[in-house]
Amino acid sequence: MTETGLQPEALPETVAPAPTARDLFAKFDPLIAERDKLMASGVRDPFGIVMEEVRSPTTAVIRGQETILLGTYNYMGMTFDPDVIAAGQRALEQFGSGTNGSRMLNGTFRDHVDAEDALREFYGAAHAMVFSTGYQANLGVISTIAGRGEYVILDADSHASIYDGCKMGDAEIVRFRHNSVEDLDKRLGRLPKEPGKLVVLEGVYSMLGDIAPLREMVAVARKHGCMVLVDEAHSMGFFGEHGRGVYEELGLALGDDVDFVIGTFSKSVGTVGGFCISNHPKFEVLRLSCRPYIFTASLPPSVVATAATSVRKLMHAHAKRARLWDNARRLHGGLKALGFRLGTEAPDSAIVAVILEDQEQAVAMWQGLLEAGLYVNVARPPATPTGTFLLRCSICAEHSAEQIDRVIGMFAAAGQQVGAITAT
Numbered sequence: 001m002t003e004t005g006l007q008p009e010a011l012p013e014t015v016a017p018a019p020t021a022r023d024l025f026a027k028f029d030p031l032i033a034e035r036d037k038l039m040a041s042g043v044r045d046p047f048g049i050v051m052e053e054v055r056s057p058t059t060a061v062i063r064g065q066e067t068i069l070l071g072t073y074n075y076m077g078m079t080f081d082p083d084v085i086a087a088g089q090r091a092l093e094q095f096g097s098g099t100n101g102s103r104m105l106n107g108t109f110r111d112h113v114d115a116e117d118a119l120r121e122f123y124g125a126a127h128a129m130v131f132s133t134g135y136q137a138n139l140g141v142i143s144t145i146a147g148r149g150e151y152v153i154l155d156a157d158s159h160a161s162i163y164d165g166c167k168m169g170d171a172e173i174v175r176f177r178h179n180s181v182e183d184l185d186k187r188l189g190r191l192p193k194e195p196g197k198l199v200v201l202e203g204v205y206s207m208l209g210d211i212a213p214l215r216e217m218v219a220v221a222r223k224h225g226c227m228v229l230v231d232e233a234h235s236m237g238f239f240g241e242h243g244r245g246v247y248e249e250l251g252l253a254l255g256d257d258v259d260f261v262i263g264t265f266s267k268s269v270g271t272v273g274g275f276c277i278s279n280h281p282k283f284e285v286l287r288l289s290c291r292p293y294i295f296t297a298s299l300p301p302s303v304v305a306t307a308a309t310s311v312r313k314l315m316h317a318h319a320k321r322a323r324l325w326d327n328a329r330r331l332h333g334g335l336k337a338l339g340f341r342l343g344t345e346a347p348d349s350a351i352v353a354v355i356l357e358d359q360e361q362a363v364a365m366w367q368g369l370l371e372a373g374l375y376v377n378v379a380r381p382p383a384t385p386t387g388t389f390l391l392r393c394s395i396c397a398e399h400s401a402e403q404i405d406r407v408i409g410m411f412a413a414a415g416q417q418v419g420a421i422t423a424t
Contacts, residue, residue: 038359038363041360043363043364043367044367044370046366046367046378049062049375052064056080056398057069057072057077057078057079057080057270057396057398058077058396058398058399058400058403060375062370066373067370067373067374067375068373068374068375068403068406068407069375069396070374070375070376070394070395070399071375071376071377072394072396073234073266073267073394074267074394074396074398075234075237075238075267075268075324075350075394075396076237076238076269076270076314076317076320076321076324076396076397077270077320077396077398078268078270078271078313078314081270081310081313083309083313084270084309085306087305087306087308087309088271088302088303088305088306090305091111091301091302091304091305092300092301092302094301095109095110095111095302096301097302098300099297099298099299100297101297101298102294102295102296102297102298103130103287103293103294103298104287104288104293104294107297107298109298109301109304111301111304111305111308112130112298112299112301114304114305115130115273115275115304115307116128116130116275117308118307118308118312119263119275119277119311120277121311121312121315122242122244122311122312122314122315123242123244123254123261123277124242124254125254125277125278126278126279126281126283127279127280127283127284128275128276129276129277129283129286129287129293130273130274130275130299130304130307131273131274131275131276131292131293132273132274132296132297132299133264133266133272133274134161134233134263134264134265134266134273134274135161135164136161136274136292136293137161137262137263137264137275137276138159138161138162138164138165138231138262138274139161139165139168139292140286140290140291140292140293141165141260141262142162142165142166142168142169143165143166143168143169143290143291144286144289144290145227146169146196146198147169147170147171148170149171149172149195150171150172150195150196150197150198151171151172151173151174151196151197151198152169152172152173152174152197152198153174153175153184153187153188153191153197153198153199153200153226154166154174154175154176154199154200155175155176155178155179155201155202155205155212156176156177156178157178157179157207157385158202159202159231159233162202162231174187178205178385179205179210179212179213181213181216181217181220184199184217184220185220185223185224188220188221188223188224189224193225196227197224197226197227198226198227198228199221199226199227199228199229200229200231201214201217201218201229201230201231202230202231202232202233202234203231203234203239203245203246203247204232204234204235204239204246204348204349204351205234206234206351206392207343207353207379207383207384207385207388207390207392208343208344208351208353209234209344209348209349209350209351209352209353209392210343210344210348210349211348212246214230214246214252215252218247218252218258222257227259227260228257228258228259229258229259229261229262230245230246230258230261230262231262231263232244232245232246232247232261232262232263233262233263233264233267234349234350234351235249235349236263236264236267236268236314237267237268237269237314237317237320238268238320238321238324238325238350243268243315243317243321244261245261245263247261254277254278254279255279255280259278259279259280260276260277260280261276262274262275262276263275263276263277265303265307265310268314269307269310269311269314270306270310271303271307271310273299273303273307321397323397323398324395324396324397326401327395327396327399327401327404328347328349328350328352328395329347330401331352331407331408332346332352333347334404334405334408334411335354335408338411338421339415339422340354340355340411340415340420340421341354341355341356342354343355343390350394350395350396351392351393351394351395352392352393352395353379353390353391353392353393354390354391354392354393354411354420355389356389356390356391356418356420357389357420358389359389361418361419361420362378362380362389362391363378364417364418365391365414365415365417365418365420368413368414368417369391369410369411369414372410372413373410374406374407376392377392377393377394378390378391378392379392393407
């Protein structure tokens, strides 16, 4: 019997070592080294802040110190509104803590429908679709409506959720220079006429607080036969007659000029979640085809109940809007008078960006402000344009004039300490 399978086989004298598993985290080594260097300089971690207690829309306790909040996106101060809190408490008691399911299956409760009804009322829209986050709204809508052989055309400074929606879909991606109507027109003119095209814009860009020239951009998009999506995450509640966003402020209409509006509950609405509204007659098919909507659990009933109540209150929040714009003008004017370089020449939005020389100066000034009792955001690439380091201030309608004046004083002291401005 000499068949190989029936004879004992001698083992090789030496066994080749198993290949070493490639460390998939190796690509993050430069980022880890950069962070370690920053922490070794003795500064606090700007991306590891813990709110030990939140006392109001504008104050919290951080490391035992009462701190003014100027970096929370709580533009309209709805997080502590008594009606909003009461709506969430009632839903929690009636429906429990969660849905345990997708919107497509068992995860649509009464308050999910009510939140969509509130959005339709707020925007005067035929359709509204609530997602679990604003990120998922962009991810789902963009990746679903623009498919293979079609095009998505987006601003180079678009939010990460917009870029990720493009990556998830099969459409061809074309970028144009930030807020450049001319470049948008040029790039659209180079594309074939037959395929479907979606132009994606933002009302307010969240890093610098600048607004898009939507009227001109929409005109260019329509000239080239494109559909238009506008993300109004940072403008809902206080731009336009009804608070619908920059598109309303500039006289554009849903359906005629803008096909889709993306928004979030995590800013002016004061809770969490995202949505898309539209007048397109086939819009509801997204509930059967949009993967980030279908394959995730729906928002807890208490969350959508707070959102519905907040959205309806924002429809009539004229006094809040006026206070927010007063605060924006007061802060922008005060920081500009001190000599800071700001992201916009005028108070264009509820975001005031203070641009600094480099990461070291930005983090040092951030820490000085925090130690003085003020929290703002540090922003750096890739969230910001290449080479741009800034402190981002998000203004709230509930900030008092006294708080804004204190903030300006804190910026003066911290700015002088790090050499961002000179003493006056």
